Each structure stands twice: as structure tokens, then as C-alpha cells.
Amino acid sequence: xxxxxxxxxxxxxxxxxxxxxxxxxxxxxxxxxxxxxxxxxxxxxxxxxxxxxxxxxxxxxxxxxxxxxxxxxxxxxxxxxxxxxxxxxxxxxxxxxx
Amino acid sequence: xxxxxxxxxxxxxxxxxxxxxxxxxxxxxxxxxxxxxxxxxxxxxxxxxxxxxxxxxxxxxxxxxxxxxxxxxxxxxxxxxxxxxxxxxxxxxxxxxxxxxxxxxxxxxxxxxxxxxxxxxxxxxxxxxxxxxxxxxxxxxxxxxxxxxxxxxxxxxxxxxxxxxxxxxxxxxxxxxxxxxxxxxxxxxxxxxxxxxxxxxxxxxxxxxxxxxxxxxxxxxxxxxxxxxxxxxxxxxxxxxxxxxxxxxxxxxxxxxxxxxxxxxxxxxxxxxxxxxxxxxxxxxxxxxxxxxxxxxxxxxxxxxxxxxxxxxxxxxxxxxxxxxxxxxxxxxxxxxxxxxxxxxxxxxxxxxxxxxxxxxxxxxxxxxxxxxxxxxxxxxxxxxxxxxxxxxxxxxxxxxxxxxxxxxxxxxxxxxxxxxxxxxxxxxxxxxxxxxxxxxxxxxxxxxxxxxxxxxxxxxxxxxxxxxxxxxxxxxxxxxxxxxxxxxxxxxxxxxxxxxxxxxxxxxxxxxxxxxxxxxxxxxxxxxxxxxxxxxxxxx
Amino acid sequence: xxxxxxxxxxxxxxxxxxxxxxxxxxxxxxxxxxxxxxxxxxxxxxxxxxxxxxxxxxxxxxxxxxxxxxxxxxxxxxxxxxxxxxxxxxxxxxxxxxxxxxxxxxxxxxxxxxxxxxxxxxxxxxxxxxxxxxxxxxxxxxxxxxxxxxxxxxxxxxxxxxxxxxxxxxxxxxxxxxxxxxxxxxxxxxxxxxxxxxxxxxxxxxxxxxxxxxxxxxxxxxxxxxxxxxxxxxxxxxxxxxx
Numbered sequence: 009x010x011x012x013x014x015x016x017x018x019x020x021x022x023x024x025x026x027x028x029x030x031x032x033x034x035x036x037x038x039x040x041x042x043x044x045x046x047x048x049x050x051x052x053x054x055x056x057x058x059x060x061x062x063x064x065x066x067x068x069x070x071x072x073x074x075x076x077x078x079x080x081x082x083x084x085x086x087x088x089x090x091x092x093x094x095x096x097x098x099x100x101x102x103x104x105x106x
Numbered sequence: 107x108x109x110x111x112x113x114x115x116x117x118x119x120x121x122x123x124x125x126x127x128x129x130x131x132x133x134x135x136x137x138x139x140x141x142x143x144x145x146x147x148x149x150x151x152x153x154x155x156x157x158x159x160x161x162x163x164x165x166x167x168x169x170x171x172x173x174x175x176x177x178x179x180x181x182x183x184x185x186x187x188x189x190x191x192x193x194x195x196x197x198x199x200x201x202x203x204x205x206x207x208x209x210x211x212x213x214x215x216x217x218x219x220x221x222x223x224x225x226x227x228x229x230x231x232x233x234x235x236x237x238x239x240x241x242x243x244x245x246x247x248x249x250x251x252x253x254x255x256x257x258x259x260x261x262x263x264x265x266x267x268x269x270x271x272x273x274x275x276x277x278x279x280x281x282x283x284x285x286x287x288x289x290x291x292x293x294x295x296x297x298x299x300x301x302x303x304x305x306x307x308x309x310x311x312x313x314x315x316x317x318x319x320x321x322x323x324x325x326x327x328x329x330x331x332x333x334x335x336x337x338x339x340x341x342x343x344x345x346x347x348x349x350x351x352x353x354x355x356x357x358x359x360x361x362x363x364x365x366x367x368x369x370x371x372x373x374x375x376x377x378x379x380x381x382x383x384x385x386x387x388x389x390x391x392x393x394x395x396x397x398x399x400x401x402x403x404x405x406x407x408x409x410x411x412x413x414x415x416x417x418x419x420x421x422x423x424x425x426x427x428x429x430x431x432x433x434x435x436x437x438x439x440x441x442x443x444x445x446x447x448x449x450x451x452x453x454x455x456x457x458x459x460x461x462x463x464x465x466x467x468x469x470x471x472x473x474x475x476x477x478x479x480x481x482x483x484x485x486x487x488x489x490x491x492x493x494x495x496x497x498x499x500x501x502x503x504x505x506x507x508x509x510x511x512x513x514x515x516x517x518x519x520x521x522x523x524x525x526x527x528x529x530x531x532x533x534x535x536x537x538x539x540x541x542x543x544x545x546x547x548x549x550x551x552x553x554x555x556x557x558x559x560x561x562x563x564x565x566x567x568x569x570x571x572x573x574x575x576x577x578x579x580x581x582x583x584x585x586x587x588x589x590x591x592x593x594x595x596x597x598x599x600x601x602x603x604x605x606x607x608x609x610x611x612x613x614x615x616x617x618x619x620x621x622x623x624x625x626x627x628x629x630x631x632x633x634x635x636x637x638x639x640x641x642x643x644x645x646x647x
Numbered sequence: 648x649x650x651x652x653x654x655x656x657x658x659x660x661x662x663x664x665x666x667x668x669x670x671x672x673x674x675x676x677x678x679x680x681x682x683x684x685x686x687x688x689x690x691x692x693x694x695x696x697x698x699x700x701x702x703x704x705x706x707x708x709x710x711x712x713x714x715x716x717x718x719x720x721x722x723x724x725x726x727x728x729x730x731x732x733x734x735x736x737x738x739x740x741x742x743x744x745x746x747x748x749x750x751x752x753x754x755x756x757x758x759x760x761x762x763x764x765x766x767x768x769x770x771x772x773x774x775x776x777x778x779x780x781x782x783x784x785x786x787x788x789x790x791x792x793x794x795x796x797x798x799x800x801x802x803x804x805x806x807x808x809x810x811x812x813x814x815x816x817x818x819x820x821x822x823x824x825x826x827x828x829x830x831x832x833x834x835x836x837x838x839x840x841x842x843x844x845x846x847x848x849x850x851x852x853x854x855x856x857x858x859x860x861x862x863x864x865x866x867x868x869x870x871x872x873x874x875x876x877x878x879x880x881x882x883x884x885x886x887x888x889x890x
Contacts, residue, residue, distance in 0.1 A: 016754050017747070026744035030737055036880060037733045043888035052880035059740075060873045067747040068869050075685070077289060081692045085699040088317045091404055092700075092707050096353045099408065099420035100711050213676040216686045282693045290686045291676075320697040324704035328825060336794025337821040339708055344793075344818040350711055354704050622675075 015072040025066045029059050118521065118618040133218035134621055136519075139204035141225050146200060147588070149191035149232060152239075154581060156184035161543075161574040169561040177560035178245035185248030186266065187239075190273050191232055193504055194362060197369035198280055198315075199224070201511050202308045204519060206284055208612040208619060209302050211293025211628040216286040217279075224279040231273035238262045238269065247558065249359070252340035252351040256332045264333050267326040274323045277365075281315025284308050293611070295630030302610055302634055303392055307372025310396035314361045314368075314403060322358035325351065352414055356407035364403040367467075367499060368396055370507025371438055374460050377510050378442045380608045381457035382449025383642065385635035388441040395434035402431045412483050421480060428478035435471050439464060452643060454606075455529030459510030462537050466502025470495055473548065488558075491551025497544045501580075509533070509587065514608075516591065517601030521618045523647045524598060528590045536583030542576025605647030609635050672857045684859050691863040695870045698833075702874055705826050709881060712818055717885075719815035722803040724885035726791065727823070728782060732883040735778045736875060742771035743872045750865045753848075753858035761861070762848050768868065769841040772834055779831050786820070793821045805889025823882055830878060833871045840864045 036055045040048060065071040070078055119136045129137055160180050163171040172180065203221065207214050215221050238244065244262045246255045255263050288301075288309050329351070331337045338344040340351045379386045386392055408416060408424040442464055451457070473495040476482050486492065517523050546569040551557075555566050562570065604613040615624050632639070670680050677683040713720050749764035783792075790798040799816040803809045844864055847853065853861060 016751060019748070019751070022744060022747050022751070026740065029740045029743075033733060033736050033740065033879075036884070037729065040729070040880075040884045040887040048884070048886065048888070049880075052884050053877075056876050056880050059876050063743060063869050063873055063876070067743050068866055077689065078692055081689075081696060084317070085696040088404060089699055089703040089706075092321065092357055092703055093710055095405070095408070095420075095423075096350075096357075096707055096711060097714075098423055099349065099353065099416045100347075100714065102417040102419040105417070105419060215676075217690060218676065278697050282690060282697070285693055286686055286689045289689060290682060316693055316697055317700055320699075320701035321704045324701050324829075327829075328705070328708070331825060332821075337825050338793055338818060339821050339825065341818075341821075344814040344821065345712070345716060345812070346818065347711070347715075350708055354707065357704075 015069070017066065017069070017072070021066065025062050029062060032059055116616065117620060118616060119621045120521075120618050122621045131222070133214070133222055135203050135207055135215045135218065135221055136619065136621075136623075138221050138225055139200050139202075140519075142195060142199040142203060142228070145225075145229060145232065146192055146196050149187050150196075150584075151588075152236075153184055153187035153192055154584065156180055156187065157577065158581065160184060161577040163560055164562070164570045165574050167562050167564045167567050167570075172560065174560055175245060178247075178558070179243035181558055182245055182247050183239050183243050186235065186244075186270070188500075189248050189362070190270050191228075191235065193366040193500055194273075194277055195228065195280070196366075196504065196508050197373065197511065198284070198308055198311055198365070199228070199276075201304075201373065201508070201515065202284065202311075202369060203280070205515065205612055206287060206305060206308055207291070208615065208623050209305055209610060210288060210291065211296055211611050211624070211630060212287060212291040213622045213624075215283045216291060217283050220279050221283055224276045224283070227272050227276035227279070231269040231271075231276065234265055234269035234272070238266050249355065250326075250329060250351075251355075252329070252332075252346070252348050253342050256329060256340050261333070264330050267330045271323050271326045271330075274319045274326075277315050278319045278323075281312035281319075284312040285316065288312075293628045293630055296611075297630075299390070299393075300630060300632075300634050301393075302372075303375035303386060303389070303396070304369075304372035306393040307368045307375070307396045310400040311365050311368040313397070313400045314365050318358040318361040318365075318404070321354055322362075325354040325358075328354075349411065349414055349416060352411050353408065356410045357404070360407035360410065361400070361403040363496070363499070364399050366504045367507075368399060370463065370504045370511075371396065371435075373507045373511035373514075374442060374463050375438075376608075376610070377456045377460040377514055378445050379635045379637065380514070380606055381454060381460070381643075382446045382451050383637045383640075384445055384449035385633075385637060386441060387444035387447075388437075389634065391437055392441050395437045398434040399431065402427075402434065406431055409478055409483075412480060413487050425478055425480050425483075429475065432471060432475055435467075439468055450642070453530075454643070455524070455526060455533055456510040456514035458530060458533040458537075459506045459513065462533065462540075463503055463506040463510065466498050466506065466540065470498025470500075470502055473498065486551050488556055489551035490547040490555045490557055493557050494544045494547035494551060497547070501544070502540055506536075509536070512587075512591075514606070515612070516594070517605045517647065518612055518617050518619070520595055520598075521601055522594045522598035523601045523605060524587075524594045525590055528586065532583055532586035532590070535586065536580060539576050539578070539580030539583045543573050543580050544576070546570070546572045546576075599647065601647055602644075606643055607640050609637055609640060670856050680856060684857075687859045687863055688866075691866050695866060698870060698874075702826075702829065705822065705829065706877075706881075709822050709826065712815075712822065713881075713885065716812065716815040716818065718803055718806070718809060719812045720819045721886035722801050722809075722811045723791075723799065723816040723819035723823075724883060725804055725887065726789070726799070726801040727883055728785065729883045729887065731778055731782055732879055735775050736879045738771050738775050738778070739872050739875050742768045742775070743869050745771065746865050746868045749844075750858070750862050753853050753861040754855065756855040758848060758851065758853070761853070762845055765841055765845045765848065769838055769845070772838050772841065772868075776831060776834055776838075779827065783824075791820050793817050793824065804886065826878060826882065830871065830874055833874070837864075837868050837871055840867065 032055050036052055039051055044051065119134055129141065132138060163177060242260060242262060244260055244266050246259045246263060250263065250267065288305060328339050332340060338346055340346045340348060342348065375386050375392055406424055406428040408420060409428045412421050477492065477495060513524055513529055550566055550569050555562050601617045603617050611628055614628065673680055674683060745764045745767040749761055749768060752761035752764055786792055790796050797817050799811060799813050801811060803811060844861055
């Protein structure tokens with residue numbers, strides 16, 4: 009990507025992100041031991057998404073690119089994966105209605 | 107403007123290098139396109155032989171030519187070869203590979219070595235499939251439905267699944283190459299709104315290839331893992347749901363049919379504008395309708411599963427969504443028609459194929475709406491009505507588009523003209539043969555003849571005989587171009603750089619083009635389809 | 648949707664690395680190194696899209712069956728060692744850090760450090776695979792491998808009366824092995840790519856004007872990490888409480 013070529017991320021930021029990722033891994037593990045019912049899954053996935061976002065934005069330099077296409081590509085991937093999951097669910101989730 | 111210089115005497119991509127290695131290790135997108143042309147044509151005729159055997163069996167109501175099991179292998183082989191080894195690659199890997207860089211003013215595709223890899227993956231997959239066919243074939247249908255494919259079907263399913271998996275990557279890499287090329291390598295001045303509609307079509311197709319193909323890839327991997335390592339993801343004994351396989355399978359295989367049709371639609375846009383001497387009516391609409399079809403195509407897959415045991419509510423949703431996909435396709439048909447209105451229409455061979463496409467695709471597409479309607483679908487699903495529907499769009503659509511494009515760009519690719527009289531005759535024979543083959547099948551399906559059956563009630567025989575007769579004529583309609591196109595390589599009239607006085611960058615370079623496509627780097631300062639600035643089609647080509 | 652790089656014909660001096668056009672790594676069909684780098688990058692991102700959809704099919708299978716057989720899946724999930732899973736997650740995250748540092752070194756032309764960070768990335772990746780191998784072996788010993796004398800005798804936490812459906816538990820493990828196996832395969836490929844990068848770096852192939860493979864293989868590595876970030880909670884943490 010055009011800007012990636014020249015934008016060098018400071019070491020401290022990488023270390024901060026790395027540390028944050030490790031911390032939230034521990035949080036995920038710790039929270040799983042508390043009974044929150046259905047919230048357990050939601051919390052775990054939210055943390056996972058937060059971690060994934062950090063990896064994509066900072067480690068994969070998406071935050072620093074001026075290329076809108078990169079972001080369009082990522083969003084498309086998520087969108088179409090979402091289609092696969094939700095429309096399949098439209099079948100399996102409604103089988104027992106009637 | 108006929109030139110007296112024989113194409114072989116000028117240096118072009120065909121004679122720049124000699125020897126088998128220069129072809130098998132080429133990274134020139136034009137040579138790779140020709141490698142594909144030979145191999146794809148080969149598989150087309152194999153699929154055609156299977157079709158012939160099917161139609162021979164169906165001449166009589168009794169199952170007397172082959173056994174039931176064999177018949178299952180025949181339609182499976184026909185489907186697998188035609189779908190994966192012909193229809194998916196035919197326009198993108200041949201015409202697309204050849205034309206995409208030239209039409210946008212680039213020297214090659216973004217990743218030439220990956221392009222070559224695509225072809226090798228296709229060949230490896232093809233060899234595997236030929237091996238399977240020669241050693242008994244599979245009888246699961248090209249759809250590989252579980253649990254049959256994961257339990258009792260022949261172990262050849264594993265090799266076939268792997269072959270299709272490998273072929274899938276051929277497709278993925280082609281699509282990836284096209285998307286990157288179109289984004290990154292357009293010549294100066296070639297804005298998105300100046301891109302030929304063939305490029306827009308291949309771009310939309312490539313989106314589908316990249317997004318959809320991986321899903322069938324993983325599905326087949328899971329099928330293979332189940333057969334070989336007993337990881338029972340589709341196994342009903344473990345609580346596996348056969349419909350999960352069908353959802354994953356059709357998530358790709360429905361958009362796959364748009365991979366097949368979109369590039370042909372792109373061809374039609376080029377043909378209609380050239381042979382009406384007019385800019386395509388509603389350029390932006392046609393361009394965006396390609397992208398719309400690509401996106402909408404991902405929303406409708408379960409219309410293949412209406413009677414499979416899916417939730418009725420899901421069926422309603424998918425039926426509703428399926429109706430929408432007719433809209434962008436209809437937009438294209440209206441715009442092509444509007445282009446011809448008050449245009450100077452002439453009837454050269456490519457245009458004959460374009461007319462054939464428009465008529466036959468319209469019929470095929472409309473019958474798709476019948477199938478989208480839940481009530482009707484319950485009656486005609488898994489009958490010859492469906493078979494007729496998809497052959498109208500696949501053969502009447504995709505193949506006609508391909509043949510029209512092949513004739514249109516033949517002089518550019520080879521430097522030779524095909525014999526026009528033969529071209530027209532073959533188009534006509536094909537058109538008659540096609541309709542005689544498949545129109546009776548609409549009726550057969552409606553009155554209840556199931557598909558994939560090798561015998562049928564005697565009252566259906568007349569229509570089946572008509573269909574087989576048509577298939578024979580259609581076969582002639584395909585053999586004919588094979589012969590005269592090869593003939594033209596040596597004896598055809600030498601073509602000029604722009605025998606059609608057509609618009610587009612590809613016509614601004616020599617026929618055939620030099621290895622790096624252009625003698626000078628092109629700069630684009632004109633709109634697409636600037637036929638108002640171009641003269642009539644010359645008599646001397 | 649204008650694309651500025653498509654219309655850049657000559658951009659000498661406009662970017663750092665005046666030797667853009669003359670760089671020994673410039674391929675003939677590109678105008679300059681900038682175009683080549685942007686092209687390669689877009690290519691890798693699109694490849695990652697295909698990987699998202701590829702793994703996505705398995706996530707779909709997982710989602711459906713987890714909803715259908717929740718209790719059995721929960722019981723099966725509880726029988727895999729969450730400690731090792733969490734540790735492995737940490738290992739992979741650290742390897743992403745070292746990979747990002749490697750790319751940074753490549754950007755700055757620091758060849759020795761680049762090699763060191765690549766080696767560490769490889770080391771952490773190999774560690775991940777080693778732990779995975781141990782986990783697989785444990786499952787084998789417990790007869791939790793589908794098709795290999797599968798027999799599940801675990802219980803659902805907090806519900807001792809619930810009889811876990813053997814077949815649904817086997818389904819969980821089918822998905823577990825398919826997903827983690829596919830992930831591990833991608834890690835192995837990643838290790839191969841690391842080895843290539845290390846050798847190429849040591850041969851001086853990369854400089855401040857050209858480090859595209861480092862960057863793009865880095866993208867691949869981070870993607871494999873992201874897949875695991877989701878696999879960990881979905882496979883190991885379906886339910887870890889008595890609820």
C-alpha cells in the first residue's frame with residue numbers, strides 16, 4: 009500500500025498492542041470461569057473481535073494506509089462471510105417454527 | 107484496410123519465441139489464453155461425448171443402451187466436465203486472459219506467473235478427472251450430495267473432489283489476477299467509466315470467483331476428510347445434516363452460474379455495440395448491473411433446495427430474493443435492444459450469435475422465474491424443466507456468447523479471418539439444433555419426466571427423439587467451427603489490425619499483437635464505444 | 648473510483664527511493680516499484696479474502712451444529728485442555744508481534760534484526776505447533792479422535808445427570824480436528840514462508856526500496872493469527888462454568 013511503504017510504526021506502539029492482546033487473552037480466559045449464561049459467548053466473541061481489530065489495524069497496517077480499497081476488501085470479506093452464516097441460519101434457525 | 111504483410115512475417119506474440127518450452131513456460135497472458143483454448147475445447151468435446159451417450163440412451167423409453175448405474179456415471183461425468191472444466195473457465199480464461207490486459211492498456215496481467223500456475227492447476231485437475239472417468243467415474247451427479255457421496259458412492263469421489271478443489275484454485279487465481287490488474291494497471295486516462303463492458307463483466311465475475319470458490323473448496327475438503335479420515339461432518343450417524351452440505355455447496359455453485367454467464371454478457375455488449383455502430387445504451391446501467399448480479403447472486407443459493415427439507419420460512423426468503431436477480435439481467439437485455447434501435451445493424455457471424463444469446467438467454471432467464479416460484483418449483487423441480495432452463499442459459503447463453511466472441515476476436519488473436527459464410531451457417535445450424543434439443547425438454551419436464559432417469563414412460567418418447575435429433579444437429583453446429591477455425595489458421599484471409607473498425611484499445615494494436623501488447627504505451631483520451639468517431643465496417647477485413 | 652497509481656507514468660523523485668524504476672526487482676509489466684508493491688499488496692489482501700471464505704465454511708458448520716447440539720458440544724469442549732489453548736493463543740500473539748517487528752526492520756533496512764525477528768517468529772510458530780501436537784496426542788490417548796475407536800465419557804459441568812450424546816460429541820471433535828488441523832496446515836505453510844524469508848534476507852534480497860515479500864507474508868501470518876483468535880473461544884470456551 010502506498011503509505012505502508014513509508015509509514016514506520018513505532019516500536020512502543022507495537023509493544024503496547026502486543027501487551028494489550030496478551031492481557032485480553034487472559035481476560036477471556038478469566039471471564040470464562042464466571043457464569044454469565046449466554047453472555048459468556050458474547051463477551052468472548054467481543055473480546056476476540058477487539059483483538060482481531062487490533063491485529064488488523066496496527067500489525068497489518070490498515071490504520072496507516074491511504075488506500076480505501078484495502079478497507080473495502082476487508083469489509084467485503086466480513087460481509088460475505090456474514091451472508092453465508094446468517095442465511096444458513098435462516099434455514100436451521102427456523103426449522104422448528106410452525 | 108487489408109495489409110499485404112502476412113502475420114507470420116511480423117513479430118507478434120505467436121512467433122516471438124518458438125518451441126514447446128516457450129509455450130509451456132510462458133508468462134505471456136496471450137499464450138496462456140491459447141493454452142486454455144486448446145485444453146478447454148478438449149474438455150468441451152469430452153463433455154459433449156457424454157451428452158451424446160445420454161441422448162442416445164434417451165432415444166427409447168426403456169433403459170436399453172446402458173445400465174442404470176452407468177447412466178448415473180454418464181450424467182455425472184457430463185455435469186462435472188461441463189460445469190468445472192468448460193463453463194467456468196471458457197470465457198474468462200480464454201477471452202478474458204487474452205483481452206483484459208490489452209483492453210485496459212497494460213502489458214500483461216498483474217501476476218503473470220500465477221496466471222501460468224492457474225493453467226497448470228487446471229491441467230492437473232483435468233488429468234485427475236480424466237483418470238476418474240477412465241476408471242469408472244462417479245455416479246453422485248456433479249452435485250456430490252451427502253450422505254451418498256460420503257458413504258456408499260464409489261471411492262472415486264475422493265479423487266474427483268480433489269480434482270475439483272484444485273480446479274477451484276485455478277479459478278480463484280484467475281479472478282484474483284483480474285481484480286488486481288483492473289484496479290492497478292489501467293493505462294493513463296483509462297478511468298472506470300471508460301472501461302469496456304467486457305472488463306466490467308470480468309471484474310464482476312472475478313469478485314464471485316474470489317468470494318465463492320473457496321467455499322466449495324472447503325466443502326470438498328470436508329467431504330474428502332470424511333471419506334478418508336472419518337471426520338463425520340456430514341455423517342447423519344453423528345447427527346450430521348445433509349442440508350449443511352447443500353448449503354455450503356450451493357453457496358458457491360449458485361454464484362458459479364453467474365461466473366459462467368457474466369463474461370458472456372460482457373461479450374454481447376461488445377458485439378451489439380460494434381454491429382449496431384453505436385455506443386451501448388445506458389453504459390453505467392449495464393456496467394453496474396454486472397456488479398449487481400455478482401452481489402445478488404450470493405443471496406439466492408437455497409432456491410436449489412426448496413424441496414430438500416429446508417425450513418419453509420427460509421424457502422420463502424430465498425424465493426423472494428431470487429426474483430430480484432432477474433432485474434439486472436433484464437436491464438442488460440433492454441439496453442442491448444435499445445442499442446440496436448436506430449443503430450446500423452449488420453449481421454456478421456458474431457452478431458448472429460449475439461442475437462441468439464439475447465433470445466435464448468431471455469427464455470432461459472424467464473423460466474428461472476418459474477422455478478423461483480415455490481408452488482411451481484415443487485411441481486417441476488428435478489424434472490427436465492430445470493434441465494431445459496439451465497441449458498438455455500448455459501448453452502444458449504454462455505456458449506453462444508463465447509462463440510460470438512471467439513469469432514469477433516479471432517482476427518485479433520490469430521491474424522486471420524474465419525470464413526464468413528461458414529460462420530453464418532454454423533451459427534444457424536447451432537441455433538436450430540439447440541432449440542430442437544432443449545425446447546422439448548421444457549414440455550417433458552412440465553408433463554413430469556424426471557431428470558437423471560435413464561428410462562421414462564413411452565408417451566414421452568416423441569419429445570425425447572426430437573431432443574436427441576436436435577442434439578446431433580447441435581453437435582454439428584459445434585464441430586463446424588472447430589474445423590473451419592483451425593482451417594483458417596493457415597488458409598484464412600489475413601486480417602488487418604481492425605477488421606471491424608471496432609472501438610476499444612485492442613483494435614489499436616496489430617493483429618496478432620506483439621508480446622508486450624502495444625508498440626507504444628497507450629494513453630486513453632476517448633470514451634468507450636466511440637462509434638460516432640469510427641467509420642463503417644470495412645468490406646475488406 | 649479513481650486510482651492514482653494507474654495513471655502514474657513516471658514518478659521519479661516523488662517517492663523515497665529514487666531508484667524506483669531502475670530497481671533490480673522491477674518486473675517488466677510494471678511502471679515503477681510503487682505500482683508493483685501496491686499490486687502485490689492488493690493481491691495478498693484478496694488472497695486473504697479467499698482464506699476468510701475458506702475457513703468460513705467450517706465456521707458455518709460449527710455454528711449450525713453448536714446451535715443444534717449445544718449441551719453435547721459444551722461437554723466435549725470442556726474436555727480439551729483450556730490451559731494449553733490459552734498458552735498457545737499467547738504464543739501466536741507474540742509471534743504476530745515479532746512478525747510486525749520484522750516488517751518494521753525491513754522497512755528500515757536493518758537486515759540483521761530482520762533475520763532475528765523472523766527467526767523468533769518461526770520459533771514461536773513452531774512452539775504453537777508443538778503444543779498442538781501434544782494436544783492432539785492427548786486427544787488420541789483419550790479416544791477422542793473420530794474414526795479411531797472414538798469413545799467419549801466426559802460429563803457436562805454442573806449437569807451430572809445429563810447423558811452426553813456420543814455421536815454429537817464425535818461431531819464436535821470432527822469439527823475440532825478439521826478446523827485446528829486446517830489452521831495448523833496454514834501454520835506449517837507459514838513456517839515454510841518464514842524459512843524462505845530468512846534465507847532471502849540473509850542473501851540481501853530486501854532493502855528499503857523493496858521488501859514486499861516480507862510485508863505480504865507478514866499479512867498472511869497475521870491472518871492465521873486472527874483465525875486462531877476466534878478458534879480459541881469458539882472451540883475451548885463453549886462453556887467453562889457449571890451453568
